[in-house]
Amino acid sequence: WQNSASLCWLDSMLxxxxxxxxxxxxxxxxxxxxxxxxxxxxxxxxxGSAVQGHRQTGSDGVARVPQAVLEKSHADLDRLRMSxxxxxxxxxxxxxxxxxxxxxxxxxxxxxxxxxxxxxxTLFHWEFKCTxxxxxxxxxxxKTLPTFTDVVTDWHPLRAVHLAPCNRCSRSHQRRTMTLxxxxxxxxxxxxxxxxxxxxxxxxxxxxxxxxxxxTVIQYKHHLKHFVTWICHSNGSWQEYDDLKHPECRTHSRLxxxxxxxxxxxWEVEExxxxxxxxxxxxxxxxxxxxxxxxxxxxGG
Numbered sequence: 001w002q003n004s005a006s007l008c009w010l011d012s013m014l015x016x017x018x019x020x021x022x023x024x025x026x027x028x029x030x031x032x033x034x035x036x037x038x039x040x041x042x043x044x045x046x047x048g049s050a051v052q053g054h055r056q057t058g059s060d061g062v063a064r065v066p067q068a069v070l071e072k073s074h075a076d077l078d079r080l081r082m083s084x085x086x087x088x089x090x091x092x093x094x095x096x097x098x099x100x101x102x103x104x105x106x107x108x109x110x111x112x113x114x115x116x117x118x119x120x121x122t123l124f125h126w127e128f129k130c131t132x133x134x135x136x137x138x139x140x141x142x143k144t145l146p147t148f149t150d151v152v153t154d155w156h157p158l159r160a161v162h163l164a165p166c167n168r169c170s171r172s173h174q175r176r177t178m179t180l181x182x183x184x185x186x187x188x189x190x191x192x193x194x195x196x197x198x199x200x201x202x203x204x205x206x207x208x209x210x211x212x213x214x215x216t217v218i219q220y221k222h223h224l225k226h227f228v229t230w231i232c233h234s235n236g237s238w239q240e241y242d243d244l245k246h247p248e249c250r251t252h253s254r255l256x257x258x259x260x261x262x263x264x265x266x267w268e269v270e271e272x273x274x275x276x277x278x279x280x281x282x283x284x285x286x287x288x289x290x291x292x293x294x295x296x297x298x299x300g301g
Contacts, residue, residue, distance in 0.1 A: 001081055002074065003243035005096040010085060011243040012227035013102040013109075016216050018044040019231045022119060022185035022268050032115035036087050040080065047076045087112065099225060102218060102264060103190050107144045120144040123182035128164070132171035145264070146178065147190040155196055157187075157205045157212070157267070183207045187267040194260035200232070203267075212267040217255065220263035227263070230255060 001011040017023065018041055031038050054069040085094065091108050094100050110117040121144050129136040148155075150163040152175075160178035165171065195203070200214040219228040229241040238252045 001077055001243050002246035004078070006099050007081065007085070007096070008227045008243050009100040009102050009105060010081060010088075010094075012218050012229045012241070013106050014040065014044075014081060014084065015229040015231070015241040016102075016218060016264075016266065017041065019216065019229075020186060020266070020268070021215065021271075023116065026119055026185065028115075035113050035115045036084060036109060037113050037116035040084060043076070043080050047073050047080075084109070102227065103145065103147070106188075106264075110144050117144060119184055120186045120188055121184055122146065122180070122187060125179040125181065126176060127179060128166075128174065128176045130166035130169060130171055130174045132174075133166060133169040135166055135168040140181075145188045145190050147192060148178075149192045151191065151193070151196065153196050156203060157189075158207075180207060183210070183212070185269060187212060188264065190264050191262060194258070195262045195265070196259060198255055198257055198259040198262060200255060203265075205267075210269045213270050214265055215268040216266040217257060217262050218264035219257045219261045221261060228257075230257060 001007075001014060003011070017037060023037065023041060027038060027041060031042070051065055051069060051073050055063050055065050057063045085096075088094055088105055088108055091112075092100065092105055094105075110120055121142055123140070123142050124146065126137070126139045126141060128138075148160070148162045150173075152159075152161045152163065155161065157180070160180075161175050163173045164176045166174050200217070204211065204213040206212070213232075215232050217230040217232075219230060220226070221228065226244065231239045231241065232255075233239065233251075236253075238255045240250045240252060
């Protein structure tokens with residue numbers, strides 16, 4: 001998508017969804033009832049197929065697409081973007097030209113989609129204990145995009161700790177730990193201050209015999225207040241989707257995003273990568289059925 005009306009927050013989210021391997025793999029042939037995400041993926045594929053169908057290689061060996069086809073594809077993509085914008089508008093209160101964030105938009109979009117939301121919904125416990133006053137809490141939560149603030153230097157999905165003030169005595173830098181209970185096909189997290197390192201291999205993990213690795217990063221460029229999406233390919237290279245650089249989508253051998261700008265991160269199960277029973281550090285957790293009325297917890301959860 002091309003940048004327009006300060007919609008980089010929406011463009012970055014749409015790119016992440018249409019490139020999500022787990023969504024494509026799980027997508028049924030027949031549209032589920034009121035599934036915006038299913039229609040988004042299908043219609044995006046239709047636009048891509050139309051462009052590819054008109055690609056012709058000239059005598060100079062360069063592949064080209066007729067200008068009229070390109071113009072129609074841009075119009076179709078813009079219409080598709082605006083349909084999602086209008087779906088979000090009543091709950092997000094978004095306006096053209098007003099900056100928003102996928103941190104709020106994505107959970108709202110998924111909450112309206114009974115097919116897509118379970119593919120992102122994580123079941124976990126937040127555990128907190130204050131070293132000053134001894135206050136301790138434990139919450140069991142379903143959420144599609146949990147938030148981490150000030151993460152510890154050795155942060156890892158299976159050692160998921162961040163520092164927060166105590167609600168009772170206000171003592172700062174107290175440890176709050178996420179313990180995973182059920183991990184979905186697409187495991188997403190929001191990092192307010194980024195991660196300790198941009199080496200994505202450091203954050204791969206195994207849960208219930210499934211091996212998860214980072215497939216998508218949404219970068220937040222603080223100085224520009226701008227979102228950019230990065231998609232990891234099977235060969236380890238990274239595709240850059242920056243709507244300010246449209247139509248260019250450069251490929252990079254390594255992820256060049258500063259660690260502190262890794263704002264939203266998605267893990268997906270690696271195809272054909274299973275560990276023997278008993279090898280997973282978290283294999284003792286049982287998967288539980290989804291709640292009758294799933295929702296998000298209070299901000300910061």
